[in-house]
Amino acid sequence: MIELFNNLFFDHTLRTVALGAGALGIVSGALGSFAVLRRQSLLGDAISHAALPGIALAFLLTGNKSALVLLSGAAIAGAIATWLVTNIAGLTRVKYDSALGIILSVFFGFGLVLLTYIQKQPNANQAGLEKYLFGQAAAIVEKDVLIMAGLGLVALFLLFLFWKEFKLLSFDRDFGTTMGYPMALIDFVLTTLLVLAIVIGLQTVGVVLMSAMLIAPAVAARQWTDNLAIMVLLAAFFGALAGVSGTVASSTISRMPAGPAIVVAVSFLVVLSILFAPRRGVIWQRGRDYLLRQRFRALGGKKDV
Amino acid sequence: MPTNALDVSDLTVAYKEKPVLWDIDLTVPPAVLLAVIGPNGAGKTTLIKSILGLIPTVAGSVRIYGRPYKEQRKQVAYVPQRGTVDWDFPTSVLDVVTMGLYGTLGWLKRPGKKEKKLAMEALEMVAMQDYAHRQISQLSGGQQQRVFLARALVQQAEIYFMDEPFQGVDAMTEKAILRLLKDLRSAGKTVIVVHHDLQTVPEYFDWVTLLNTRLVANGPMEEVFTEANLEKAYGGRFMQLKATARALP
Amino acid sequence: MFSPQVEIMLIASVVAVACAIVGVFLVLRSMAMMSDAISHSVLLGIVLAFFLTRDLASPALIIGAAVMGLITVFLVEMLHQTRLVYEDAAIGIVFPLLFSIAVILISRHAANIHLDTDAVLLGELAFAPFDRFIYQGVDLGPKALYIMGAILMVNIFFITIFFKELKIVTFDPQLAAVLGISPVVVHYALMSLVSITAVGAFDAVGSILVVALMIAPPATAYLLTDRLHIMIGLSALLGVASALGGYAMAHYLDASIAGSMATVAGLIFAIAFLFAPGRGLLSVAKRRVEQRWNFALVTLAIHLWHREKLSPVVGNAYAIQELRQHLRWSSTYFTSVMERALKQGLIAKRDQYVQLTEEGRNLAREGQGF
Numbered sequence: 001m002i003e004l005f006n007n008l009f010f011d012h013t014l015r016t017v018a019l020g021a022g023a024l025g026i027v028s029g030a031l032g033s034f035a036v037l038r039r040q041s042l043l044g045d046a047i048s049h050a051a052l053p054g055i056a057l058a059f060l061l062t063g064n065k066s067a068l069v070l071l072s073g074a075a076i077a078g079a080i081a082t083w084l085v086t087n088i089a090g091l092t093r094v095k096y097d098s099a100l101g102i103i104l105s106v107f108f109g110f111g112l113v114l115l116t117y118i119q120k121q122p123n124a125n126q127a128g129l130e131k132y133l134f135g136q137a138a139a140i141v142e143k144d145v146l147i148m149a150g151l152g153l154v155a156l157f158l159l160f161l162f163w164k165e166f167k168l169l170s171f172d173r174d175f176g177t178t179m180g181y182p183m184a185l186i187d188f189v190l191t192t193l194l195v196l197a198i199v200i201g202l203q204t205v206g207v208v209l210m211s212a213m214l215i216a217p218a219v220a221a222r223q224w225t226d227n228l229a230i231m232v233l234l235a236a237f238f239g240a241l242a243g244v245s246g247t248v249a250s251s252t253i254s255r256m257p258a259g260p261a262i263v264v265a266v267s268f269l270v271v272l273s274i275l276f277a278p279r280r281g282v283i284w285q286r287g288r289d290y291l292l293r294q295r296f297r298a299l300g301g302k303k304d305v
Numbered sequence: 306m307p308t309n310a311l312d313v314s315d316l317t318v319a320y321k322e323k324p325v326l327w328d329i330d331l332t333v334p335p336a337v338l339l340a341v342i343g344p345n346g347a348g349k350t351t352l353i354k355s356i357l358g359l360i361p362t363v364a365g366s367v368r369i370y371g372r373p374y375k376e377q378r379k380q381v382a383y384v385p386q387r388g389t390v391d392w393d394f395p396t397s398v399l400d401v402v403t404m405g406l407y408g409t410l411g412w413l414k415r416p417g418k419k420e421k422k423l424a425m426e427a428l429e430m431v432a433m434q435d436y437a438h439r440q441i442s443q444l445s446g447g448q449q450q451r452v453f454l455a456r457a458l459v460q461q462a463e464i465y466f467m468d469e470p471f472q473g474v475d476a477m478t479e480k481a482i483l484r485l486l487k488d489l490r491s492a493g494k495t496v497i498v499v500h501h502d503l504q505t506v507p508e509y510f511d512w513v514t515l516l517n518t519r520l521v522a523n524g525p526m527e528e529v530f531t532e533a534n535l536e537k538a539y540g541g542r543f544m545q546l547k548a549t550a551r552a553l554p
Numbered sequence: 555m556f557s558p559q560v561e562i563m564l565i566a567s568v569v570a571v572a573c574a575i576v577g578v579f580l581v582l583r584s585m586a587m588m589s590d591a592i593s594h595s596v597l598l599g600i601v602l603a604f605f606l607t608r609d610l611a612s613p614a615l616i617i618g619a620a621v622m623g624l625i626t627v628f629l630v631e632m633l634h635q636t637r638l639v640y641e642d643a644a645i646g647i648v649f650p651l652l653f654s655i656a657v658i659l660i661s662r663h664a665a666n667i668h669l670d671t672d673a674v675l676l677g678e679l680a681f682a683p684f685d686r687f688i689y690q691g692v693d694l695g696p697k698a699l700y701i702m703g704a705i706l707m708v709n710i711f712f713i714t715i716f717f718k719e720l721k722i723v724t725f726d727p728q729l730a731a732v733l734g735i736s737p738v739v740v741h742y743a744l745m746s747l748v749s750i751t752a753v754g755a756f757d758a759v760g761s762i763l764v765v766a767l768m769i770a771p772p773a774t775a776y777l778l779t780d781r782l783h784i785m786i787g788l789s790a791l792l793g794v795a796s797a798l799g800g801y802a803m804a805h806y807l808d809a810s811i812a813g814s815m816a817t818v819a820g821l822i823f824a825i826a827f828l829f830a831p832g833r834g835l836l837s838v839a840k841r842r843v844e845q846r847w848n849f850a851l852v853t854l855a856i857h858l859w860h861r862e863k864l865s866p867v868v869g870n871a872y873a874i875q876e877l878r879q880h881l882r883w884s885s886t887y888f889t890s891v892m893e894r895a896l897k898q899g900l901i902a903k904r905d906q907y908v909q910l911t912e913e914g915r916n917l918a919r920e921g922q923g924f
């Protein structure tokens with residue numbers, strides 16, 4: 001244990017990786033809260049899968065493998081995917097869930113085509129794109145962390161700035177419109193931030209599992225509080241906790257992939273929260289029901305009510 | 306001539322393929338308590354939403370106190386149907402009511418002490434002050450409705466649009482809400498209410514708009530709330546509603 | 555038997571058809587994302603069954619995977635029923651967890667399991683012809699073809715036998731309850747089919763592209779027809795088209811076969827999305843434009859008609875200038891509506907005045923639903 005803390009503070013690589021994972025957890029937890037509350041949990045899944053062809057195309061077009069270039073490609077592809085899902089569901093009889101499924105899988109399939117195509121190219125520079133599938137925390141370097149933290153700070157700052165507007169959008173969009181707020185624009189900004197949060201996590205967690213980082217911290221946090229601000233803070237904390245513990249696990253246990261480890265950690269938090277959270281938690285509710293029944297019986301009530 | 310509270314002319318609205326409102330002309334004088342009635346699917350909700358710019362219109366114009374709606378937003382308050390929001394949203398009663406002030410606050414500014422105080426006052430008007438810090442999922446249907454009303458009250462508007470505020474509330478709450486609406490009217494405000502219970506229309510309201518895709522009638526209660534008009538609006542269904550005719554003036 | 559290329563195309567087609575025909579019901583029941591969840595979590599079933607049997611070829615793997623598919627559905631419903639988690643969030647929590655556990659197990663025991671995570675995502679269609687079914691020394695063709703063929707038969711069998719039940723539960727759950735058909739039983743039966751199909755297809759195309767084959771062809775067919783049995787047939791056909799087209803594309807680009815199949819399935823959907831008669835974007839846009847003119851004409855007619863009824867004097871003429879002001883249309887729009895109305899004989903014009911014709915009056919009456 002002590003050694004672990006030693007490593008966390010003094011082992012340069014581990015510290016870098018853990019910092020990156022923590023930053024990603026904070027941002028995805030905070031933005032994911034809004035996605036979950038707006039019933040857009042699975043949109044996050046579609047966006048993250050759709051990032052793959054964006055990454056591949058960015059590489060094909062620029063020949064550059066730096067994180068900033070690839071992640072820009074991911075962000076653009078994610079935005080296009082969101083736009084397509086909304087329009088397929090809005091303009092035709094195809095329903096939202098089908099639209100999500102199609103965009104998610106077709107974009108991902110196209111991404112694989114590009115990836116395999118790139119692998120066949122006689123170009124020494126091509127290796128390493130696969131790490132975006134499951135993420136590869138170990139490969140994260142200081143510069144990546146700086147990019148992640150920079151993007152994350154921008155996202156969090158905007159979230160703070162437009163807090164009131166985002167809350168209005170999530171709770172009662174029509175009411176916002178009647179007060180004169182351009183709700184479509186606010187929606188666009190929030191969705192862009194969601195795309196940003198996803199992009200930040202791709203290097204560490206990968207496109208396949210990224211959606212869990214949006215959904216799980218938010219769902220866990222929701223159980224402990226009825227206050228949106230506290231929920232968002234708590235989700236950020238849970239996200240960071242899972243991110244750091246997952247990467248630490250992956251670096252201390254041999255052949256433990258980071259992305260899946262982070263997902264298991266965050267899912268563990270969900271289970272804990274759903275079971276043990278005061279008031280909302282399953283055990284709390286069961287206990288309350290039990291006590292009520294006891295009291296009812298003590299008052300001489302019939303058993304089978 | 307005093308300005309009308311609401312002028313709707315030639316309003317036509319269509320969802321995707323289907324026309325829902327045809328060529329509606331409507332004038333409402335200030336300081337009335339108006340019931341919008343009509344059968345299910347008549348377009349009552351659509352009328353209110355299109356007046357408030359929530360649904361694009363095919364044709365027509367809306368004026369509030371003589372000026373285009375866009376310039377008059379601050380004069381307008383809206384109480385949507387209760388079921389349109391997620392009542393499990395993590396927020397408190399006071400917070401929801403404070404949202405009514407976001408319009409006057411404008412971008413980026415946060416609600417502060419002053420806004421909280423105004424919201425509290427609105428909650429007192431609907432006798433919900435004790436629930437201010439409750440989470441909204443812990444409210445009954447009638448309490449939810451009163452929270453929505455408080456959110457509209459805090460807007461300090463001149464004209465109120467309410468979509469079925471009496472839906473699913475008990476008799477006590479209904480009376481309390483009615484009292485509130487009548488107070489608003491006495492204070493010179495115009496209150497437009499989508500209503501479903503024909504029996505109570507004459508007792509509660511003084512102005513009626515009968516709607517069934519097109520405008521059937523619009524005017525003071527005594528002139529408009531007649532058997533002939535109701536038959537026109539409700540068609541065959543009116544025969545089944547005939548029992549309510551006893552309640553007619 | 556055949557050349558490997560032909561065998562790959564055969565396997566791909568069988569996979570596509572098996573996926574498409576169960577996918578139809580997922581699309582119609584708004585459960586498309588369940589295919590995403592199931593196709594990921596079956597991996598855990600495969601891994602666990604492998605630990606028990608130590609045999610990658612064992613049929614227990616398919617059973618294990620199918621059971622895991624059902625567990626996924628059950629877990630999602632259980633989470634949702636606590637009322638603490640929205641349904642879409644419940645899906646988004648359950649399958650990443652199960653999938654992650656599977657990936658960790660695979661990677662920790664990589665030496666023992668001949669499964670690697672790339673195969674999980676990419677599928678191994680290209681290698682399918684190498685694993686052959688040999689009976690008493692006779693080569694009977696690739697194993698995958700037999701497995702997928704069997705799964706396809708099960709699907710066809712189930713859907714034919716229970717066609718009526720599936721249809722009623724999908725389109726009219728209330729009627730189903732009245733007729734004594736349990737939606738829960740049908741639901742879980744369907745989910746079992748989805749799971750079995752996902753396992754079979756998983757080997758060939760990988761977990762994520764199963765989703766493409768299950769959802770894209772049925773959604774395309776949904777844009778083209780209203781009849782259930784036609785939709786099923788069409789989905790199967792479109793599935794085969796995606797498989798063959800995908801194979802050709804992969805061959806041409808020397809790229810992932812499964813990925814190419816998904817891409818082609820997506821392209822076919824895009825074509826239908828844009829051009830499907832009646833429901834495609836183009837048709838919808840065209841109809842909107844027509845409707846806009848129609849609305850305008852009817853609005854004009856009703857407006858003039860109201861006016862006629864209000865003041866049935868002076869030959870019912872109406873100054874054009876005044877009319878334009880009342881309708882509040884832009885002057886160009888107003889002019890073209892007037893032109894159309896004149897051309898269709900709905901109004902008559904004299905100097906600066908207009909008047910409804912009998913035809914126009916009829917249109918107004920119709921428009922008002924008399």
Ligand SMILES: Nc1ncnc2c1ncn2[C@@H]1O[C@H](COP(=O)(O)OP(=O)(O)OP(=O)(O)O)[C@@H](O)[C@H]1O
Nearest residue numbers: 320321323325343344345346347348349350351352
């Ligand atoms: N979003 C929508 N898309 C398509 N059609 C709609 C939509 N909303 C309403 N409609 C249709 O418009 C018509 C009018 O609906 P509206 O909700 O305005 O009726 P209503 O008078 O409020 O009915 P109710 O008494 O049931 O509340 C109905 O036929 C309805 O089917």
Ligand SMILES: [Mg+2]
Nearest residue numbers: 349350351468
């Ligand atoms: Mg309504």
